[in-house]
Structures are given as structure tokens and as C-alpha cells.
Amino acid sequence: MNKHQAAERQEWVLPPPLDFSVPYALGDYPEERVRRIMFKYMERKTNLSRAWARICHHFPETIDAAPLTCLEFGTAHGAMLELWRALGHGVVGTDFPWRAGKEAVLSPSRPWHRQVLAACTKQGHGRPLADPVEGWAYQPIIESLDLDVRLIDGRDWPYPFEDKSFDVVCAYQAIDAFAPPERWLEIVSEFCRIARRAVVVGYNPLPVRQAGDEDRQAAARAAWLRLQAFSAAGFRTAFTEFGTTRRGLHPVAMKFLPA
Secondary structure, three states: OOOHHHHHHHHHOOOOOOOOOOOOOOOOOHHHHHHOOEEEHHHHHHHHHHHHHHHHHHHHHOOOOOOOOEEEEOOOHHHHHHHHHHHHOOOEEOOEEOOOOOOOEOOOOOOHHHHHHHHHHHOOOOOOOOOOOOOOOOOOHHHOOOOEEEOOOOOOOOOOOOOEEEEOOOEOOHHHHOOOOHHHHHHHHHHHHHEEEEEEEEOOOOOHHHOOOOOHHHHHHHHHHHHHOOOOOEEEEEEEEEEEOEEEEEEEEEEEEEE
């Protein structure tokens, strides 16, 4: 879901549980650390808008509900967790230390970047800072929000969570970083092992660098088709949502519910 789609969907969703207009409070961190965050995810309003649209469309059962436990794989900036916590739920996220390329980070030479940087560093959160984790670009945002995010390698499963230990589990635009398409069913089965009520997996379009690789396109298509008929770990596929990008029409999300 791109920035414009997220903005348009705000016309069709419920009022959010918190104020989207407040920027991240990153004034406690040296500018050098803040500039390592991918610039497109520095706008808290955009991140929250996208995450709220996902919750309203994919997880409506978590809105106006008794407290649930929510686990997100590939948390990044933590907007899903921030919103679920505001709804009264218990939240845990996972991430993995990595470093963005130079083209993706904030650049003081770009006016828009300077504005975002100034807004985010105007105020600090005032809590003690943990030791920096090399490669974890989102650490300042997660610390500023005081979220429970655990660093694990998504490529190494079974994951360190007990069977049926969370009500809902999600992984948006992360599964292709965890494994090649041939092993996506294994990872979805692992998500379903951990979940009690619902699992949602969001997919990236096939990367541009693989656009001419017919074998990889065929593998992704085969995996998506198999996942549409998924049945394992007590769960089955409930729906598949499709979207269109420059890679064409492709699945963007699937939801899995108890069979």
C-alpha cells in the first residue's frame, strides 16, 4: 500500500485511536543516527495512516475489542504496534539489524528531508537510551515509542514463541526477506502455530531486480497459488487481497483463520 493509497483509504475507515499529527520524538539522538532511518518511513503520520488502514481492513476484530495479544514480524517503525497498543492490546514486535543503502537514508541536502529531520528532532522522549545496535536503523523510533521489539532473524525458524501464544500475528512486506517463495508455506505454518485467532501476511510485488527472472516470477506465483489453498496448523486461507503496482496485478495480503 503506497502513501497515496493509504491517504485515500482514510476516507473509508473508522476514526483512529490516537493523533497522527505528532512527529516522532527523536531529539535525544545524534543527528547521524536519525539520518540512518529510511527517509520514506520518517513521517509518523504516513506510517500510522498506512497501518490504520491495514487494521481496519485486515484486522477489524481488534477494534473495539477486549484486550488481545498482537505479534508483528518485521516491525520496522512500529506503527501497527503503536495503534494496537492505543486500542488497549498487548503488543510485541520483531526486527533484524540491517543498514539501509545510502540512497534510502535521510539526506540534509534535500529540503523535504531537512523538514522531516527538524520535526522529528525538535523534541526528545527523555528516557534512558539503550546501547546502539549496529545496523538497526529503527532503534531510535522504537525506543522513542517505548515498544517491545525483539531482534530475531526471520530466516531462522521455528521462531522463539510458544504455540498459540498470541491472538493475532502479522507480517507485512517481510516474508520475502525471510525465505524464497518455495518456503513461504513453511513460514506461514509457523505464524499459524503461534497464533490463536488470526494471521495476516502482506506481500511485496516481485522486486524490480527479479523482474526479468522468469524462474523467480514462476516460483512466487506458485507460492501465492498454494497459499490461497493453505490448510495447516489448524488454520486455512480466509481471503486474498489483490493490488496493482508497476509489476502488474499481484496478491498484496492474505488472511488465515482457524479452520
